[in-house]
Amino acid sequence: MSDISSKFATGINPFAKKSSGLPDKLIMIVLISCASVAILATIGIVMSLIFETIRFFEQVPITDFLFGTQWSPQTAITAEVVGSSGAFGAVPLITGTLLISFIAMLIATPLGLASAVYLAEFASARTRSIAKPLLEMLAGIPSVVYGFFAALTIAPFIRNTGATAGFEISSESALAAGIAMGIMVVPLVSSLSDDVINSVPQSLRDASLGMGATHAETVRKVVLPAAVPGIAGSLLLATSSAIGETMIVVMAAGLAANLTLNPFEAVTTVTVQIVTLLTGDQEFDSAKTLSAFALGLFLFVITLILNVIALKIVNHFREQYD
């Protein structure tokens, strides 16, 4: 205060903008460049993936990659022998990825939805305050822990159960990885669906209850149908994160590229192959290492499409009721 009055006394305008040390322009430039890093990162990802992928397709035709049913990049080392330049058909990897993600969603969808409905519609505030953070913890546990548990506990359990029932189940089955992954994405489904269910207007519920429907009937026939688009969005987001998940499948799903839909057999996924191709020694011109970038681009594009669709659906849903 005294500062201001002294300035009045000397005739300096106290409201004149005082420089804050650095010139304003410089500060703005720094801030803008911070914001641009996000864009640079995206550009960097796209560039690095696309350039290496183009180099890969110079060596292996794109149709072989997309439609080939044989994946055995290891033989690519003996390139001198004509015709044995390795097989880069991604179909078994893609079916493997989809199979495991499908199993995961088969588990996560009912669990996540039922939890979300219970938390949003039936639970007391107290139960909610305890159960919700506990569910979120499932998402906070690193995937390497799920992978360890899947390989060490779930897979032997499935194999032993199968053995007592007379089935032969391989020790690295799609099922074990799928179960662990399914549990991991439960909180993704439940917390997003929970938000969506909460944003369904109360008037819809009141109308249904007023007509004499039970609470469960109201949820099943009024709230859930109204929330379907949002729930679909949350399921898409969960699927996208299941497709991109790496450590669980690396530790529990196996390396053999089997083209199968049998959940009891070992399958491999896109992410597993990226890891096996790029860990250890690598020469950067071989089709073997470059194929990992083609797989990475595939992964990036698929998850991007799923996310864009999911976000569109969710935003559209929000606008509808806001």
Next chain:
Amino acid sequence: MTNPFSTEAAGLKARHTSERLFKLSGLAAIIFAIGFLAIMVGSIAWTGSGALRESNIQLSVNLGSDNVDPSDINGASYRTIVRDALKERFPDVKSRKDRRKLYGLLSPDAALELKQFVQDNPDLIGGNEDVWLLASDDADIYLKGGVDTSLEESQRKFSDVEISWVDALTAADQTKRQFNKRFFTNGDSREPELAGILSSLVGSALTLVICFAISFPMGVGAAIYLEEFSRKGRWSEFVEVNINNLAAVPSIVFGLLGLAIFLNFFGLPRSSPLVGGMVLALMTLPTIIIASRASLRAVPPSIREAALGIGASRIQTTFHHVTPLALPGMLTGAIVGMARALGETAPLLMIGMVAFIADVPKGFLDSATALPVQIFLWADAPQRGFLEKTSAAIIVLLLFLVLMNLLAVVLRRKFERRF
């Protein structure tokens, strides 16, 4: 016409049963998911608790002057001394094969331990001395009850003679179990009984320092720009879409980016915490930006209006008044982001932080590994002794995650302001 609201109405009982079932199925789903969490963490903690104890075997070693020269303590062959002590303890063992098994009761590090012991107590040279030495992983598993003796001898790694030796030692009170300090002070090792988490823990810490130093200022800067300065338009929308998409990119793709750009294009050192931190920083950036924007948005406009009203510039308003109020929220977001980065494995595999690292990394450019990667490596190791080490390392990792999240909660509680 029947009254549809009476308790006798057709189907009402069935409807109420289905109501109860519906509610119950929701509760069951939650209990199942949380039960899975409890079983997973519980079983891992149970297995991992074994790694906190190590087994020792007591031997009477001959430190006579023909074995150890008092003027040259380091020159003595402690390996031979230890082996002689074992031979003396079990004089019946004659064949080469059995002798090798006998030597295998002790860890390869036992000789080093003895050397250390003699260096610390040079006055003991000249006589026989009872010394506790570290047991090997196989003997350790047997002593902890991990060997199923009902199995055929050929089905287990620990043979009948070895069991008889260890039993004889135990009967003579020459085995003991004590707290395993090594697990926290050693780096990685090929021998499970010597392996520790220190090198990977330091690697993780160095990586997180880089990650925080890059992602926090950048994330806060980006959030301030987007929230306080950018005009709503194509550009800011484009940035926003980019951030949202970046948040959903699979982590392994960030590893590919690090490999192609940081390692191959810029030629930064492979396996270094520097590159690991940079890759993780790009991954956590969206989390921090989103959290920082939310906490900037929570600062009421009246604060900005007051500052602008008494003549502060927009930059002064932002940096002197709005950002300090939003900082606790930003830090909370950053800590949650760091916790996620700490658990991340896949991108680090891509940039080579998956090597066997026995030494503690000394700087940001040394080869290093991270705790989750160490877990992955140990989980893959064939020796059974690594099972409990892996589990114990997981528990340490989870403890750190819990601590970081608790810190975030405490920060939020302490500095949270309702305007």
